[in-house]
Amino acid sequence: MVLLxxxxxxxxxxxxxxxxxLSRLSNPILNELEDxxxxxxxxxxxxxxxxxxxxxxxxxxxxxxxxxxVNGTINDLAMKGGMPVALSLALILEEGFxxxxxxxxxxxxxxxxxxxxxxxxxxxxKVVPKGKADKIFINTAGVGIxxxxxxxxxxxxxxxxxxxxxxxxxxxxxxxxxxxxGLEVPGQFQSDTMALHRLVRDMLELSGENIxxxxxxxxxxxxxxxxxxxxxxxxxxxxxxxxxPVRKDVAQTCEILGLDPLYLANEGKLVAVxxxxxxDELLALxxxxxxxxxxxxxxxxxxxxxxPVVMETAxxxxxxxxxxxxxPLPRIC
Amino acid sequence: MVLLxxxxxxxxxxxxxxxxxLSRLSNPILNELEDxxxxxxxxxxxxxxxxxxxxxxxxxxxxxxxxxxVNGTINDLAMKGGMPVALSLALILEEGFxxxxxxxxxxxxxxxxxxxxxxxxxxxxKVVPKGKADKIFINTAGVGIxxxxxxxxxxxxxxxxxxxxxxxxxxxxxxxxxxxxGLEVPGQFQSDTMALHRLVRDMLELSGENIxxxxxxxxxxxxxxxxxxxxxxxxxxxxxxxxxPVRKDVAQTCEILGLDPLYLANEGKLVAVxxxxxxDELLALxxxxxxxxxxxxxxxxxxxxxxPVVMETAxxxxxxxxxxxxxPLPRIC
Numbered sequence: 001m002v003l004l005x006x007x008x009x010x011x012x013x014x015x016x017x018x019x020x021x022l023s024r025l026s027n028p029i030l031n032e033l034e035d036x037x038x039x040x041x042x043x044x045x046x047x048x049x050x051x052x053x054x055x056x057x058x059x060x061x062x063x064x065x066x067x068x069x070v071n072g073t074i075n076d077l078a079m080k081g082g083m084p085v086a087l088s089l090a091l092i093l094e095e096g097f098x099x100x101x102x103x104x105x106x107x108x109x110x111x112x113x114x115x116x117x118x119x120x121x122x123x124x125x126k127v128v129p130k131g132k133a134d135k136i137f138i139n140t141a142g143v144g145i146x147x148x149x150x151x152x153x154x155x156x157x158x159x160x161x162x163x164x165x166x167x168x169x170x171x172x173x174x175x176x177x178x179x180x181x182g183l184e185v186p187g188q189f190q191s192d193t194m195a196l197h198r199l200v201r202d203m204l205e206l207s208g209e210n211i212x213x214x215x216x217x218x219x220x221x222x223x224x225x226x227x228x229x230x231x232x233x234x235x236x237x238x239x240x241x242x243x244x245p246v247r248k249d250v251a252q253t254c255e256i257l258g259l260d261p262l263y264l265a266n267e268g269k270l271v272a273v274x275x276x277x278x279x280d281e282l283l284a285l286x287x288x289x290x291x292x293x294x295x296x297x298x299x300x301x302x303x304x305x306x307x308p309v310v311m312e313t314a315x316x317x318x319x320x321x322x323x324x325x326x327x328p329l330p331r332i333c
Numbered sequence: 334m335v336l337l338x339x340x341x342x343x344x345x346x347x348x349x350x351x352x353x354x355l356s357r358l359s360n361p362i363l364n365e366l367e368d369x370x371x372x373x374x375x376x377x378x379x380x381x382x383x384x385x386x387x388x389x390x391x392x393x394x395x396x397x398x399x400x401x402x403v404n405g406t407i408n409d410l411a412m413k414g415g416m417p418v419a420l421s422l423a424l425i426l427e428e429g430f431x432x433x434x435x436x437x438x439x440x441x442x443x444x445x446x447x448x449x450x451x452x453x454x455x456x457x458x459k460v461v462p463k464g465k466a467d468k469i470f471i472n473t474a475g476v477g478i479x480x481x482x483x484x485x486x487x488x489x490x491x492x493x494x495x496x497x498x499x500x501x502x503x504x505x506x507x508x509x510x511x512x513x514x515g516l517e518v519p520g521q522f523q524s525d526t527m528a529l530h531r532l533v534r535d536m537l538e539l540s541g542e543n544i545x546x547x548x549x550x551x552x553x554x555x556x557x558x559x560x561x562x563x564x565x566x567x568x569x570x571x572x573x574x575x576x577x578p579v580r581k582d583v584a585q586t587c588e589i590l591g592l593d594p595l596y597l598a599n600e601g602k603l604v605a606v607x608x609x610x611x612x613d614e615l616l617a618l619x620x621x622x623x624x625x626x627x628x629x630x631x632x633x634x635x636x637x638x639x640x641p642v643v644m645e646t647a648x649x650x651x652x653x654x655x656x657x658x659x660x661p662l663p664r665i666c
Contacts, residue, residue, distance in 0.1 A: 012475060014423060016458065021456065024443040029419070029454065037455040043377075044374050045478070048419060048421065050423045050474055051423065051457045056465075085374065090474075092387060092470055099334065106354060122370040123354065123363070123372035125346065125662075127335055127340030141474030143372060143385055228518075
């Protein structure tokens, strides 16, 4: 039976993908399980990706399902160095869904598309009877051109590399959770949904192949992303809890709810693993960019140890960081 | 309020697209409203398309939602001359959905993908709580390479051109309808779901730019497809009812149910508008192909008259053919 946990982006998702999908659809591109597939088109390489968005609620502080669908797919392209060329937009609508809400979401999609400079080139609309879907589900796929001549892959990670994150983690997850539960919480945090392709472009222009790879820590959060990267690279990552940027109000909310911001989804942040020599210049670049609020160097790569990710805690101890298990929050994106 | 009719592929769909989507997202590629977008990637052109599949029931005679999702998106690429390179696969699963059914659908996706020679290159899985979706919805997007040096567009249609259809119409729609309603009907018809890219390739190789354009008559059926083409081209199409291939058992079923097979969806058929000189060679090619059961030349293009499509009926009269209005059958694909 399919469980909510199968869609968490954590351990159960990973098993579903391995055992049910890859066992049947196995091919060299899909097997990479990267944010985007890399396809050869004549002399050119393109990035190709898809994501469905089922976030609940559809409107939330900082954005809505439409903006999320545009930015999320742009970010999946960007993480592989794909400069987005076009998006597709496929809607599944529930009969009876408000046309006003639909127009508001389309306004937001149009705004995000113009802001990012990425047109919606093709689309599809299906309507299902009332009760057979929840308001609106959106799928966006995307195509991007890859201009770089090296692969942004985990396999290029080496001991000594530094780990950067472009800003505060957990904002999106904490926003959806509190909004859905109608909680009164301290602070003014909101979803961080944002298109990151221009930040990626600038970082690649500055440091080229000294950047090993990018990832956007969405479902499963920063913790799951780092564990996946470390396992794939066959290394251990040592991170420092005190260096990980977390908004104070998000941290307080997580404490109230018994959650860890390291496992909450982000929709406008990236993780970069980079050669040690370029970590400072990239940090400086991010500090100047409005696309990277509170960037930080959060750790480094060492030879493979017993655990893929180890965190030095605020009180000076060390603990292993695991992938997300269980689903703290379905329909986060 | 969103109505089922908005997803029919007929008049209400067309209004929704014009008034809510194109008014906001307008750009030269999207505005074409073709089966695929055509994108320039360096020196190369690619086709890019998306479709969500919400068919009910998910298993039906002749196929299932998985096979439909693979073939449908391949066909949308092929109609624009795109030879498919890769598909994306995004699942929205309802909590509690049977893993056995999921595996059966994935088997079918794998089979269709291998048979067509088109890999699934990237994917996504979301799970929503029980009651928030109906079992499984699938989105496939696709990328294809365009090798031809002329556009397959309605604007190339000229008076004198011939109209071909690759086989019997209404099979898919009639299958879903009778299966959903649990009707006992005469005959053995089943869904015609099939990938048509190799048929398109062979037709293009044979007749080149004498082929004006292709369309796959899915939602809205043959009638809606022809009206759309004729309006876009600024011509009138004259078709002969007696020349349109319809299986006898499908026709009988339609009579019992009060439906017109011309408005029922097809998932493995194409319409081609071609220069008069090449109609016979293309018909002969199709007659030799297992991808074109009962192909036929069903009519011709004339100067624009009062109505976009006029049909000579079996009893010798003439009647105007309109676009689908109303939704005879939601969730047909």
